[in-house]
Amino acid sequence: MFRANNFVFVPNQSLIEMEKMVIKMNPIKRNSLDEIQLARAFAIIAVLLVHSSSSGITAVEPSSILYPIYNFFNIAGKLGTPTFIMLSSFVLFYNYYPRATTWDLMKRFYVKRLKFILVPYLVFSALYFCIKWYIYYDYPTIGDAFARFAELTALGKAHPHLYFVFISVQLYILFPLLLLLFKKSSFLRKNAIWIGLLLQWGWVILNKNYFGIVMKGSISLSYLSFYFVGAYLGIYYNEIRAKMKNILYKDKIILPIFVGYGIMVVLYTGYMYLVRIGVYSSIVPYLPPTVNSYIAEFTWATHALLAGLVLFYIAHIANKKFSTRTKLLFMEIGATSFGIYLIHPLLLMGFRAIYNSGSPLLYHGWQLVTLILITVLSWAIVRFTTRFIPQYWMIFGQMQPMQRNEKK
Structure with a gap:
């Protein structure tokens, strides 16, 4: 075994023994992170609110008394995706920062993300592309359609909401480098929040004045403050939780x-x-x-x-504060949040095709019904898939077992 910078190189057969040694030398108790699952639940509900209210913003007249309400939920709810980015960074640093950074560890990290994140992303990119191809577009040849699909998938634009997965992949690519930097520099660790803000706004100003990249919302540099705040929380979580x-x-x-x-x-x-x-x-x-x-x-x-x-x-x-049943409900939503995020626009398209105009009372009532139905049905589809399809991870990624209501 030898060391180069912060990476430790060990033979594969010694990896398990080495990790056991690290645990003994650095016995850090890891919390169950139920709170993060609850935060994911809150974030996905915000995403559903934004997407459900989007049609009302375009269909309702600005002079309507309900327009400010639609505007509020549609804008105030735009916290879901950035929160997911922050939570993803938190979980990564919380889990990986205390561990010895080996090539084998990083290899397993990338294999896991490739399997549980990138594969579902490709599946849903193909699904949404084919649906819109059938409904809206007519490509001259199969080759033209495939070229367009490859272009949209490479940019995270096969469907608008997939940009989140596209950004997440960028985070996973950057993560090993960021992990090494945070491990090496105590200054970076302690000042991560302000450094993240400065880096993000440096990118914003440079892009505004020099680069002029239009799709900046799909570039990870636009979310550096969320990455760095998540890293700070993950590294110092035990101390912060106590405070x-x-x-x-x-x-x-x-x-x-x-x-x-x-x-x-x-x-x-x-x-x-x-x-x-x-x-x-x-x-x-x-x-x-x-x-x-x-x-x-x-x-x-x-x-x-x-x-x-x-x-x-x-x-x-x-x-x-939540009762056991309430907590289990939100924990279940949090556990399936990635799958709900992927599938809900498909259901939303279907419900909007059923009823997208008419009397104000029916229209506004249908918006509320749609929000409830896409939430329940998205969850049901995800859980049905994870329970009855062995290779469900290809569709919805890795899922936790369904929460059970245990007696105290």
Whole structure:
């Protein structure tokens, strides 16, 4: 065995013995992370709210009394995907930071992600592409269709929501490098939050003024603050979790986060409402050019980051306060959240085809019914698949066993 920088090279037959030795030398107790499963549940519900309300934003007249309500849920709910990114980074650093970083460990890491993330991504990219091909497009040849499919899949654009998986793959590619950097630099570890913000905004400013990349929302650099905050939480989780019980910590850290989130909800939803009803353009001449250039990015990014932290904390409160049945319900939603994320747009397309216009009462009622149905049916499809199809991971990735209501 020999060491090069932070990587440890060992023979394959010695790997198990080495990991046992590491555990003995560094006996860190790992928590069950029920809170993270709850946070995933909250995040996927936010995603479903956004997608369910999207048709109302386009169909309802801005003068309608219900338009501000649709706008609020559609904009305030845009915290789900960034929260998933933050939670993914958290889980990776929480699980891998205390362990010896070996080539074999990284190999297993990539094989697992390739199997449980990339394969379902390709399956659903093909599914959504074929559906839209059948309904909307007519490619001259099979070769043209395949070329278009390859292009869209490579960019995470076979269907709009798949950009999240595309970004996640970028995170997995970057993860070993980030892990080494965080292990090597105590300065980076302790200042990860501010460094992540600076790096993300450096990219935003450079892209705005020099690069001009339109699809920046599908590039991992646009989410560096979420990566770094997740890394910070994962590395220092045991300490942070203990501090959450401290009154001073709540007053100095948690309360300002909640206040900041409340302010950003008002700013972000208000800004988007003014844009959508056509009023913001009349305000632009009275605002500084810098504000006009970055207000959209600032309100979205700041709102989403604070929302992720709020959900992270609320999940810890919910883990203590929820009844056993309520907790198991949300734990089940969290456990199937990736599958729900992949399948729900397909159901949403179907329900919108059934009823997408008509009397206001029926239309608005149908939006609520649609939200409930896509949530329940998405979960049912995912769980049915995991229970009765042996190779379910090819469709929905790796899933946990269904939660059971155990007696206390």
